[in-house]
Amino acid sequence: MSQPEQVPARPTIKSVARHAQVSYQTVSNALNAPERLRPDTLTRVLRSVEELGYRPTQAARNLRLQTTRLIGFRSTRSDGQGVSSIESRFLYALTSAARDRGYGVILFAADGDEDEIAMFEDLVSRGAVDGFVLSGSHRHDPRTAWLAEREVPFVSFGRPWEKTSFDYSWLDVDGHAGTVAATEHLAANGHRRIGFIGWPEGSEVGDDRYAGYLAAAADLGLPTRGLTVRGLDGIGAGTQLAAGLLGKAHPPTAFVCVSDAMAVGAMHAIEHRGLAVGRDVAVIGFDDSPLATVVQPAMSSVRQPLESIARRCVDLLLDRIDDPRSAVLTSVVEPTVIARGSSNPTQPSPPDGA
Amino acid sequence: MSQPEQVPARPTIKSVARHAQVSYQTVSNALNAPERLRPDTLTRVLRSVEELGYRPTQAARNLRLQTTRLIGFRSTRSDGQGVSSIESRFLYALTSAARDRGYGVILFAADGDEDEIAMFEDLVSRGAVDGFVLSGSHRHDPRTAWLAEREVPFVSFGRPWEKTSFDYSWLDVDGHAGTVAATEHLAANGHRRIGFIGWPEGSEVGDDRYAGYLAAAADLGLPTRGLTVRGLDGIGAGTQLAAGLLGKAHPPTAFVCVSDAMAVGAMHAIEHRGLAVGRDVAVIGFDDSPLATVVQPAMSSVRQPLESIARRCVDLLLDRIDDPRSAVLTSVVEPTVIARGSSNPTQPSPPDGA
DNA sequence: GTGTTTCATATGAACGTTCAAATGGATAGA
DNA sequence: TCTATCCATTTGAACGTTCATATGAAACAC
Numbered sequence: 196m197s198q199p200e201q202v203p204a205r206p207t208i209k210s211v212a213r214h215a216q217v218s219y220q221t222v223s224n225a226l227n228a229p230e231r232l233r234p235d236t237l238t239r240v241l242r243s244v245e246e247l248g249y250r251p252t253q254a255a256r257n258l259r260l261q262t263t264r265l266i267g268f269r270s271t272r273s274d275g276q277g278v279s280s281i282e283s284r285f286l287y288a289l290t291s292a293a294r295d296r297g298y299g300v301i302l303f304a305a306d307g308d309e310d311e312i313a314m315f316e317d318l319v320s321r322g323a324v325d326g327f328v329l330s331g332s333h334r335h336d337p338r339t340a341w342l343a344e345r346e347v348p349f350v351s352f353g354r355p356w357e358k359t360s361f362d363y364s365w366l367d368v369d370g371h372a373g374t375v376a377a378t379e380h381l382a383a384n385g386h387r388r389i390g391f392i393g394w395p396e397g398s399e400v401g402d403d404r405y406a407g408y409l410a411a412a413a414d415l416g417l418p419t420r421g422l423t424v425r426g427l428d429g430i431g432a433g434t435q436l437a438a439g440l441l442g443k444a445h446p447p448t449a450f451v452c453v454s455d456a457m458a459v460g461a462m463h464a465i466e467h468r469g470l471a472v473g474r475d476v477a478v479i480g481f482d483d484s485p486l487a488t489v490v491q492p493a494m495s496s497v498r499q500p501l502e503s504i505a506r507r508c509v510d511l512l513l514d515r516i517d518d519p520r521s522a523v524l525t526s527v528v529e530p531t532v533i534a535r536g537s538s539n540p541t542q543p544s545p546p547d548g549a
Numbered sequence: 550m551s552q553p554e555q556v557p558a559r560p561t562i563k564s565v566a567r568h569a570q571v572s573y574q575t576v577s578n579a580l581n582a583p584e585r586l587r588p589d590t591l592t593r594v595l596r597s598v599e600e601l602g603y604r605p606t607q608a609a610r611n612l613r614l615q616t617t618r619l620i621g622f623r624s625t626r627s628d629g630q631g632v633s634s635i636e637s638r639f640l641y642a643l644t645s646a647a648r649d650r651g652y653g654v655i656l657f658a659a660d661g662d663e664d665e666i667a668m669f670e671d672l673v674s675r676g677a678v679d680g681f682v683l684s685g686s687h688r689h690d691p692r693t694a695w696l697a698e699r700e701v702p703f704v705s706f707g708r709p710w711e712k713t714s715f716d717y718s719w720l721d722v723d724g725h726a727g728t729v730a731a732t733e734h735l736a737a738n739g740h741r742r743i744g745f746i747g748w749p750e751g752s753e754v755g756d757d758r759y760a761g762y763l764a765a766a767a768d769l770g771l772p773t774r775g776l777t778v779r780g781l782d783g784i785g786a787g788t789q790l791a792a793g794l795l796g797k798a799h800p801p802t803a804f805v806c807v808s809d810a811m812a813v814g815a816m817h818a819i820e821h822r823g824l825a826v827g828r829d830v831a832v833i834g835f836d837d838s839p840l841a842t843v844v845q846p847a848m849s850s851v852r853q854p855l856e857s858i859a860r861r862c863v864d865l866l867l868d869r870i871d872d873p874r875s876a877v878l879t880s881v882v883e884p885t886v887i888a889r890g891s892s893n894p895t896q897p898s899p900p901d902g903a
Numbered sequence: 904g905t906g907t908t909t910c911a912t913a914t915g916a917a918c919g920t921t922c923a924a925a926t927g928g929a930t931a932g933a
Numbered sequence: 934t935c936t937a938t939c940c941a942t943t944t945g946a947a948c949g950t951t952c953a954t955a956t957g958a959a960a961c962a963c
Binding site (some may be wrong): 904905906907908909910911912913914915916917918919920921922923924925926927928929930931932933 | 934935936937938939940941942943944945946947948949950951952953954955956957958959960961962963
Binding site (some may be wrong): 571572573574575576585586587590610611612613614615676 | 940941942943944945947948950955
């Protein structure tokens with residue numbers, strides 16, 4: 196009654212061979228070593244490939260080549276924690292970059308380090324991935340040791356925060372340079388009293404960004420005494436911390452903030468005092484999350500070049516996959532200031548006044 | 550000089566067989582059809598499996614079984630658009646759900662529909678995935694037709710917004726029911742004049758949510774005239790729209806908002822008038838994005854049950870993969886109100902007053 | 904015209920599985 | 934004791950590739 200085959204079966208290398216009147220190994224050569232074929236047979240085979248829409252079956256290549264062309268990456272439960280959204284952007288960039296090199300990204304869900312290692316174990320033992328891109332490095336991170344010990348290729352987006360007995364490739368954003376650039380940006384717009392709203396001491400990333408602010412201020416001869424406050428991340432916290440500074444005798448005229456959420460909070464505090472964000476008091480956030488463009492005026496922020504980081508992560512990882520003895524490379528890339536209304540003295544003018 | 554092999558090669562079914570003194574096919578049987586083995590050989594084989602840490606190589610299974618146990622999902626460039634972050638949560642849930650059924654999620658980057666279809670083409674022709682989970686359905690969506698035509702298994706998270714000549718399985722969140730619940734929640738807390746802050750007419754999702762508000766208000770006998778405003782998404786827009794309503798002669802005492810960004814904006818407007826969010830004017834957002842918990846007071850929101858949606862997406866997709874003739878199922882799931890400070894008359898009390 | 908080289912193409916084998924079918928030893932029935 | 938039945942295990946084959954090697958025809962030198 197019903198047709199047995201509506202959709203034609205996917206062509207194999209043999210059906211192409213039959214179509215082109217050659218042996219199937221010749222088709223393989225046409226694709227993998229075209230210089231071996233006589234030009235006329237090459238075009239004939241290639242036309243058959245085209246005509247039948249043939250693409251080598253992934254599973255068969257994988258088996259033969261002992262590779263998967265797949266990169267593992269952890270999907271985090273970002274449940275309510277922060278408005279990072281950095282992950283989403285990085286993931287897109289990573290996937291694009293991998294694809295450009297002929298690789299795919301396979302995602303796995305993991306809750307903590309142990310959970311993630313269990314996933315490593317699973318994927319590696321099944322030979323389901325060629326390597327991993329790690330993110331969210333932190334102190335006492337057991338993941339790198341586990342992978343290094345088993346000689347599983349990996350690259351970390353996020354520097355090691357402590358000495359390890361082994362080396363591995365990593366990339367990171369220079370948070371220090373980011374707050375330096377942010378502070379310089381505000382100073383270039385004429386601000387002398389620049390405040391800092393940060394996270395409590397103890398977080399690797401937060402301390403790094405704080406240090407950058409301090410260094411830039413010292414370099415520029417700007418005061419920092421009584422101009423820095425720190426607290427847990429959040430819009431509400433940012434409002435309170437900024438309000439505290441604004442209520443002082445000599446309030447800052449600009450804020451460098453450790454995160455976009457803090458910066459949005461600072462913007463509220465400024466508006467709450469009847470001041471205009473950008474004109475009266477400048478604000479700059481960090482991460483350039485979607486938050487930055489959803490507020491009014493749009494918020495300046497320090498943007499991590501996730502696209503190029505992702506690309507370099509893939510490059511480094513593939514180097515290691517191709518040759519496990521390849522050199523270990525590490526690099527710190529500088530984020531850039533994205534200037535928007537929240538740090539412009541006047542809305543329409545460009546942000547490069549002296 | 551250097552050791553030839555630091556890490557032992559991954560065990561294959563044959564090395565297990567040698568270790569357990571059986572043929573390698575018996576090892577396969579032990580794993581896939583244990584009832585065929587005599588109990589003592591079964592335990593012996595299983596112990597060898599355990600001891601060597603053997604796991605069947607994915608590529609070999611894939612080739613033999615003509616399957617990949619991989620689900621394709623598009624990674625979107627959420628660049629600066631909105632604070633959705635829904636995607637991130639869904640992705641985690643999808644990955645978990647897939648894994649529980651023995652599947653992995655492979656990500657691909659695509660910018661628009663055509664780009665995504667090109668990725669379908671690529672992945673399908675290489676036999677790299679067993680099926681797809683779609684998201685972000687919209688009017689004139691060419692993706693479903695493409696997949697349906699080629700009989701590629703797929704499920705859509707997001708209903709079809711127009712009639713199609715073919716059927717497919719989909720799941721969606723009932724935005725209508727969400728705003729109904731939000732409105733009822735506010736009414737239950739004693740509010741009679743409930744405003745609505747929405748998106749401009751024309752967006753499928755926005756109109757659906759607006760209709761829910763209207764229906765609930767009508768049902769409860771509440772006024773809506775002069776209480777609804779609409780504008781493009783954003784915190785700033787929310788502030789302006791809410792300020793407009795609050796400035797009226799008979800302002801609303803509560804806001805149902807089409808998104809969390811709008812709701813955060815409304816909270817600002819309320820505070821700006823010197824009123825207390827929650828006590829004086831209640832606010833409820835939609836999506837329960839990270840934004841909701843990053844503000845002060847924490848914001849009530851309508852939460853999409855992404856975890857169960859992801860699970861059901863996987864279930865439906867695997868049904869179709871297992872049997873392409875399996876029934877087409879569609880279902881609309883109801884989101885739930887997450888009550889927090891922004892809609893509580895008094896901070897510490899539970900949100901169930903009359 | 905025979906022997907050697909060269910190049911294009913074909914043959915054989917392997918990657919690690921799973922499934923269908925064959926084998927062989929034990930048990931039961933005559 | 935011989936054949937039939939059963940069950941545990943083994944044998945054979947296949948999934949679709951790619952790589953190493955063998956073949957054979959044409960081209961060249963002698």
